[in-house]
Amino acid sequence: MEKQAVQRAREAFLAGRSRPLEFRVQQLKSLQRMITDRQGEIATALKQDINRVSVKHTVVVHYMELFYLELKRVLLGTQKGSTWNSKGMNKVDCNVLYLKAYIQPEPLGVVLIIGAWNYPWALTLQPLVGAIAAGNAAVVKPSELSEYSASLLKALLPRYLDQELYPVVCGGVSETQELLRQRFDHVFYTGNSTVGKLVMEAAARHLTPVTLELGGKSPCYIDKDVDLRVACRRITWGKFVNCGQTCIAPDYILCEPSIQNRVVEGIRQTLLEFYGPDPKSSPDYGRIINQRHFNRLMTLLEGYTATVGGQSDSSQRYIAPTVVKDVPPQARLMQEEIFGPLLPIVTVSDIDDAIHFINEREKPLALYVFSSNKKVIKRMLAETTSGGVTVNDVIMHYTLNSLPFGGVGQSGTGRYHGKHTFDQFSHHRACLVKSLGMEDVNMVRYPPQNRQKARRVRLAMRTPLVDFSRKTYIWAVTATIFAFGLLVTLTAILLIAGGLNCTCWRLWQIWR
The missing domain is CATH 3.40.309.10 (Aldehyde Dehydrogenase; Chain A, domain 2)
Incomplete structure (x- = not known):
């Protein structure tokens, strides 16, 4: 069952279903709707799991489990998804300004999210929000210790989210071990350091990167x-x-x-x-x-x-x-x-x-x-x-x-929350786009080499980097247009002034 769930999620991801920004926003809004519609059921499950609060005290549940998730993570991921997915301009050498260098966030693929029992909703859905916002497929494994919350999550999530891209797998140690035998593109685990070591060891067999949110003595x-x-x-x-x-x-x-x-x-x-x-x-x-x-x-x-x-x-x-x-x-x-x-x-x-x-x-x-x-x-x-x-x-x-x-050392590796979760589940792809023109500039790197080419290379290496952020780029273009316009205007003024001066001189000669 675990293997089939992972396979279906990978097929759905490879089909490109999770990539369009409109789809991601729609899924995040559906997740928000689930949280809003099902607060009573979530409170009941928490009461049964850990006697967190009495069933009537749903306001406490909302604060501890859902408030920051619903109003911060989901909405932030929905409203700023286009900004998070935009290309970020990078620093480039000023002697090669005819190229375009940028960083393109891309989804990692199929990720595994292993939740914790102490906050079974917040610590499972928070990373899921980032995984969806980044365009990944995600297999969700809630903790078996919070069994009522796990069962409810398994029942609810397929009603609101894409069933193939975001399956829920319940079970204990054996089911978790079977999931870890599969190849994922990222594993996100929240729990104790003993299990964290096992997760990292299993992920290492596939060279899968991990995020470990552990603990320690604070x-x-x-x-x-x-x-x-x-x-x-x-x-x-x-x-x-x-x-x-x-x-x-x-x-x-x-x-x-x-x-x-x-x-x-x-x-x-x-x-x-x-x-x-x-x-x-x-x-x-x-x-x-x-x-x-x-x-x-x-x-x-x-x-x-x-x-x-x-x-x-x-x-x-x-x-x-x-x-x-x-x-x-x-x-x-x-x-x-x-x-x-x-x-x-x-x-x-x-x-x-x-x-x-x-x-x-x-x-x-x-x-x-x-x-x-x-x-x-x-x-x-x-x-x-x-x-x-x-x-x-x-x-x-x-x-x-x-x-x-996130933690450091024995308390964990990786970080999340808000855009940090999006970044954790994204590959920041380095992109360089060049023109086929101006080939003379590239001649210095081609053999045969000589002292003249070596001097040009040393000069290029001493050239400082120019920060081409989006705002810098806009200002640079604006300044260039303004300078060009100013040059045209001054030229026109000089031409007109020269013409008037010539006319006045001729009239003076005629009058004399």
């Missing part, structure tokens, strides 16, 4: 000179939304010992404000995706006494928002991505210690810095590396289409 440094009330509210939201199952959630806090207790108290008060005295009964607090992940998280907590929270219920896969302070760096909690509602606090002596602590570990997907000191912020940005950074907030860099989203 640190959150809190400076002592900051408004802790605001900082704790923002950190608490980013950490415990979706029950901590967010790839860019703050994984742990770094702060000086002098403010650790104030941070704990700030988080405690915020949790009371957000979820009430019993988060288990709050409609805004979710559950762990399955029993395996529940057991993994409870194992990470073994041997520690929770300063805040710590309660759990295996029958509901419930773990309360939990804070653990004075966690040693070598603890198991600090050795792997938590991906759940457990927040360890590690104390550091100062900003130097914090930077050293971060740089000793793998490069994270996100870095968060809370400080009112510009020097502290500048040092954190200059002396650390991460996929993305947000200062004095968390997660929000993900929401901006203008910023590329």
